[in-house]
Amino acid sequence: MLLPKQFHFLFFLFFLALSAFAQDKGEAVPLKNIMMEMEQQHHVNFNYTENNVEDVQLIPPKKSLSLEQKLEYLSKKTNLSFENIDNKFINIYKKEKDSLIVCGYVFSNSDNKPIGNANISLPNKTLASTNSNGYFEFKKENETSILISHVGFISKRIALPNSDSKNCLQIQLEPEITALAEIKTNAILASGISKNKDGSFEIKPKKFGILPGLIEPDALQTMQQIPGVNSIDESVSSINVRGGTHDQNLFLWNGIRMYQTGHFFGLISVFNPNLAHTISIYKNGSSAFFGESVSSVVAISSTPETAEKNSFSAGINMINADVYGKYNLSKKSYIEISARKSITDFVETPTYKEYFDKIFQNTTIKDFLQNQNVDYESDKKFGFYDATLKYGQKIGSKDQIILDLITIKDNLEVFQSAMGNNIYKSEDNVLRQQNYGGNLSWKRNWNSFNTTKINVYTSAYELLAKQKTTNENQIVIQENTVNNNGINLENNHIISSRFSFNDGYQFNETGITNLEDVTNPDFYRKVKDVLRTHALILEGKYNDTLSRIYFKAGTRINYIEKFKKYIVEPRVQFSYGLSKSLILELLGELKSQNSQQIIDLQKDYFGIEKRRWIISNNTTIPIQKSKQLSLNLFYKKNDWLLDIENFYKKVEGITTSSQGFQNQLEFVKTTGDYEVWGTEILVQKKMNHFLTWLSYTYNHNNYNFSNYQYPIFPNNFELMHTVSWAGIFEKNNFKIALGTKLSSGRPKTSPKSSLIDVSNPTLIYNTPNNTNLDFFSQVNFSSTYKWDTEKGIQYKVGVSILNVLNRKNEISEYYRISSLTNSIEEVETFALQRTPNMSFRVSF
Structure with a gap:
């Protein structure tokens, strides 16, 4: 007896056999059924519109016919045409004579x-x-x-x-394929400052609000408000990021490396604040396309993200005047220029006088004043300028060429003379510092998901000091020059809306020359070193806004020709949204650096800009290498913001000459490392037009010079505790900010005894950096107001006061033996006293 399932199966086979027999016997069936059978038999697909086949019935063709024979049969029996494409697709359309x-x-x-x-x-x-x-x-x-x-x-x-x-x-x-825009947390510290998913801070000067003591969006002054970024001597030429020296930071302007970052020997940034469109600051986890630094990266781009209208502006403050202009030559080309020059040639403002006193204290120029007896005369000339030019040209719909040029110069001339004891003494001093560079970039969008960019760049830096002493008939010339040239190739591939991949190649050639030329007695020394490096870069990014996962990993493989050495530098950035308000972030990187700044003698270059660039020799001057890891927790909800970041950083291959020692290690030549770990906390609250924030940074930073008798001791740049607060009010066109900054005093080394052996006058020190200066405290204020006229002209005025309470803050201290008294002298350097500034700007 058949089971029910077996019976149903046999019945189904019997039905199919009857159907096939009926077709062979000539019964008409719907065309759709015939096409379905042909699709299964010949592995093809029919394409048609429903109204062409819905009512068509005919006797099926024989199964034994070929595909072409069946199509010919169907065409004859219907008012339809059948088009065979590669035996894969069959297109069906009606036969109509007039259409x-x-x-x-x-x-x-x-x-x-x-x-x-x-x-x-x-x-x-x-x-x-x-x-x-x-x-x-x-x-x-x-x-x-x-x-x-x-x-x-x-x-x-x-x-x-x-x-x-x-x-x-x-x-x-x-x-x-449109890459999803990275979610940014806007208005960190001030409007116009945001934080990206990759951990970097981004500053938009045109959207910049206000910060205490600043009336312009100065890139290097602004970044010092970020937790973990300080300047040990209140200078933009000495920015310390998590315990590193200034030369360990990479400063890029439109792809050009800048070796000079400050005007007025560090008190003003060389980057025109009215020019930059985007400033990106990386404390850790920088892209693998950034090399040659073991600390932070500051990348400034003046290329607008979108097309902008013609514009012009001019401004003046108590230090300099500047102009800026952008003109669209056509729909596909534009030119952009900026120029800035000091006004100290014409007027000595209170701001200039405070800056001058701050810079030249405890320098050889001031020493001359202290050693003169009577009838002292001095004539000084100081000035600086910077200028930029950009030309952009689109070629067709896929190509763009951009040319960037920049020039920067500071020049100081000081003539001093004195007459005493029938002895005439005079000095004629010249100090010049300049940096210029150019970058030609070509970008091609092959399609919507493949882009290539090539940069060819050059950068040249010069530091020159010339001292002429009349009574000794002596001329001393010191010169430090850097020539940096290279080419960068970068390819960007967008695989999907979530995943992209970058690859590239970089070649860099750096040549550094140091010259010393002395007459009476005659001495001449010129040393030039050149280093060429190649780098292969691979980098991938995954960004899923739905799962709140961001992951970017890359590696940089460096090859140094001279040393035949490979250095691999992996980088990683990871963030995960635990919720819509809470983000966990992990950053890590390995980096290296082949050049650094050292100090041979504290009185080099008049003691004003005493650092000179040198290049690694892989022995006594090692390649510096760093490793860094940080874990960050970021919370934002209901206009509250909390950012807590813990980090660890170690830099190997540093030299004592690069650390600016003025104690027993000043003339010791050895190498070592420094290790720093700490915590950075930022709490911020926004209430309507009012924004307030409080930040705290803890740094524990130690040297390790294993070949020295005291191998481990505090870093010269350690500020163990730093606290900053600001209150900012912005409404319509009026902005006002008040803030304060307090920090631990930097380390110093004290003498063991105040007594000096007359027969052997030498200083005997305690262990290096055994104590600290007094704490640093400063209150700053700033305010701006702007208004527009009916003709579209905008005016803006600003006022700022640094060190409102006029506190006397000591920023360095060292000891020396007086040749006159054979006693120990304490030499102190102080920060700026109360320093006002005013600005006026017109734009249209």
Whole structure:
């Protein structure tokens, strides 16, 4: 007896046999059934519109016929045409004498897969839509062209054939892949400052609000408000990021490395604050495309992200005047210029006098004043300028060329003379510092997901000091020059809206020359070193806004020709949104650096800019290497913001000459490392037009010079505790800010005894950095107001006061033996006293 399941199966087979027998005997069946059977037998797909086949019935062709024979049979028996494309797709359309049928296939050019539900349309109506095979057809009337569109693809317009064609159109669309914009936390510390998912801080000067003591968005002054960034001597030429020296930071202006970062020997940034469009600051986890630094990266781009209108502005403050202009030469080209010059040639303002006293204290120029007896005379000339030029040109729809040029110069001339005891003494001093560079970049968008960028750049730096002493008939010349040239190649590949991949190659050649030329007695020394490096960069990024995961990993493989040495530098950035308000972030990097600044003698270059650049020799001057890891917790909700970051950093290969010692290690030549760990905390609250924040930084920073008798001791740049607070009010066009900064005093080394052996006058010190200076405290204020006229002209005025309470803050201290008294002298250097500044600017 048959089981029920077996019975149903046999009944189904019997039904199929009857159906097949009926077809062979000549019974008409729907055309759809015939096509389904042919698709299974010949592995093809039929493309058609429903109204062409819905009522068609006919006797099926014999199964033994070939595909072409069956199609010919169907064509004869119906009013339809069957077009065979590569024995894969069969297009069906009606035979109409007076009409032309247009058909086609739409594919993706990235993977050649068919695109379903694409719209085939005219400006005012839709003609057809593609099916799952990407097929479409429509009856042509007066159309000469059609537009093919689909979400996620770039729309494409094509011309239609004038006559009937047996072949369907083959149309490929390019995916329109738009990288999701990284979510930024805006208004950190001030409006115009944001934090990216990769851990970097981004400053938009044109959107910048206000910070205490600042009336302009100075890049290097602004970054000192970020927790973990300080200046040990109140100078933008001595910025210390997590315990590192200034030369360990990489400063880039439109891809050009800048070796000079400050005007007025460090009190003003060389970067025109009215020019920069985007400033990116990385304390850790920088991209693998950034090399040659073991500390932070400051990348300044003056290339606008979007097209901008013609604009012009001019301004003046109590130190300098500047102009800026941008003019669109055509729809595809523009030129942008800026220039800034000190006004000290014409007037000595109170601001200038405070700056001058701060810079030249405890220098050889001041020493001359202290040692003169009577009838002292002095004539000093100081000035600086910077200028930039940018030319941008688009070529077609895919290419863009940009040329950037920059020049910076500071010049000081001081003539001093004195007459005493019938002895005439005079000195003629010249100190010049300049940096200029150029970058030519070409960018090509091959398509919406592949981009190539090539940069060719050069940067030249010079520091020159010339001292002429009349009574000794002696001329001393010191010169330090750097020439840096290179080429960068970067390819960007957007794989999907979540994943992208970058690769590239960089070549860099750095030549550094140090010259000393002395007459009476004669001495001449010139040393030049050149280092060439190659770097291969690979980097991938995954950004999923839905799962709140951001992951970026890359590596930089350096090869140094001279040393035949490879250095691998992995980098990683990871963030995960634990919730919409809470983000966990992990950053890590390995980096290296081949050049550094050292001090041979504290009185070099008059003691004003005593650091000189040198290049590694891989022995006594090692390649510096760093490793850093940080873990960050970021919370933002209801206008509250909390940012807590713990970090660890170690830099190997440092030299004692690069650390600015003025104790028993001043003339000791050895190498070692420093190790720093700490915590950075920022709490911020926004209430309508009022923003207030409080930050705290803890740093524990120690040297390790294993070959020295005291191998481990505090770092010269350790500020163990730093606290900053600001209150900012912004409403309409009025802004005002008040803030304070307190920090532990920097380490110093005290003498063991105040007594000096007259027969052997030498200083005997305690262990290095055994004590600290008094704490640093400063209150700053600033305010700006702007207004517009009916003619579209904007005016802006600003006022600021540094060190409102006029506190006398000591920023360095060292000891020396007086040649006159054979006693110990304590030499102190102080920060700026109360320093006012005012500005006025007009824009249109």
